Amino acid sequence: MGAGHAHRLHVPGTSVVHRLGPQCKLVAAVTFVVLVVLTPPHQVWAFAGFAALLAAVATIARVPLPLVARRMVVEVPFVLFALAMPFLTPGERIEVAGVPLSVAGLWAAWNVLAKATLGVVTSILLAATTDLRMLLLGLERLRLPGLLVQIMTFMVRYSDVITDELRRMRIARTARGFEAKDVRALPVLAHSAGALFIRSYERGERVHLAMLSRGYTGRMPTVADVAAPPREWATALLLPTLAAVVTLTAWALA
């Protein structure tokens, strides 16, 4: 069995941030990101402020910065998009090292880059300090429809099982001399994908049978209660509160 890639984001610990109720952290993280997005991009200092807040959270939670940096790779597509903007946006231009760039494009690129980075770092910190099971319990606690939470729970549980099946199928193909060299390999890969889909579908049916056999009636029983005392909410909401001060100041100065 492969080590659960779904759990590699979590950095176990016992810091204040780790111990907060998952629902508090979820609300704090989402509110923080919304506030970041609402901030006018021309107030560059405000983004430095947000970054400092996240750095503080990372320090308190003892999440190593190199680790955060490594996981930021998911942002690369956004970065490429942002980098294209100064070249593609029409309007007033300035020369940077002899290359004419659009002023509006530069601001737009900065806007995308700064906000996406802060958003990505926020979710990396959330994932690093909250294990997946707690996140799901938190979502349930926040009244996310039960069906969605169930789907996510199964996704977490079975992503490894399915990845493993995919790996075994690949090994079996390779063992019989198959190499995906060009487009002629596509039908084979398509068949594999189809077989995997059918297997997963059939597994879904078997899991459903197993659930029915243990008294499932359409609703997951709440087995663990993650009620958070007001103190935890207050601690968690400190982050968006400070961020709100930054956002409001930025608007006042804009």
Next chain:
Amino acid sequence: MTPDQGAPSLVVDGLAFAYPDGHQALFGVDLVVERGERVALLGPNGAGKTTLVLHLNGILTGGRGRVTVAGLDVAPKHLREIRRRVGIVFQDPDDQLFMPSVRDDVAFGPANLGLRGAELDERVEQALATVRLSELADRPPHHLSFGQRRRAAVATVLAMRPEILVLDEPSSNLDPASRRELAEVLESLDVTVLMVTHDLPYAAQLCPRSVILSAGVVAADGPTPKLLADTELLAAHRLELPYGFSLDA
């Protein structure tokens, strides 16, 4: 609802069933399993073993005949109680363990029965201790070995305090040590067991009585050593002892 103490754990009476596509799997099965018995249900592939198992807790219904569990009819109006009384351990533990941690999974059944708090925790601890997995309770199921997952699957139904434990091919894919560990757990249980298998040595080890299901009917029913010594009977139903295996019963 308390089970009728005097009634057998399981009574199957004239059970016949055809799938919607017309394929008939069971042609009148009769079977009585007394309280506390350990019975092996033997039969070749396609004999109708799984179809029979799915009738025991009302997943499949609508055929002829009837099934009662500790005196209670398997009927839509008491499915909930029936599913508590009949604990099925499916063949692939990955189908049975669907929650993010072993503890949550073991709690799923009793929580569906309405248990909460300390009572629920106690059930979970006890079931995990029985299968010797207490220290792995908070692991995600995919971090367990296959043998551990099989035992965790047993715990998920033990936590419901079943009247009868039904195991579908419990020894499949187990290495010899896991196989022995599971046998030790099963032998320590104080519960009626129906074990579906074509692993004849395992049946001989764990079940004093065996039933051969073949072509949708019960073809033989008797003491396991006697049935397994009857080479002609076994051959007639595509069953064979492994090479070199002899019963010293």
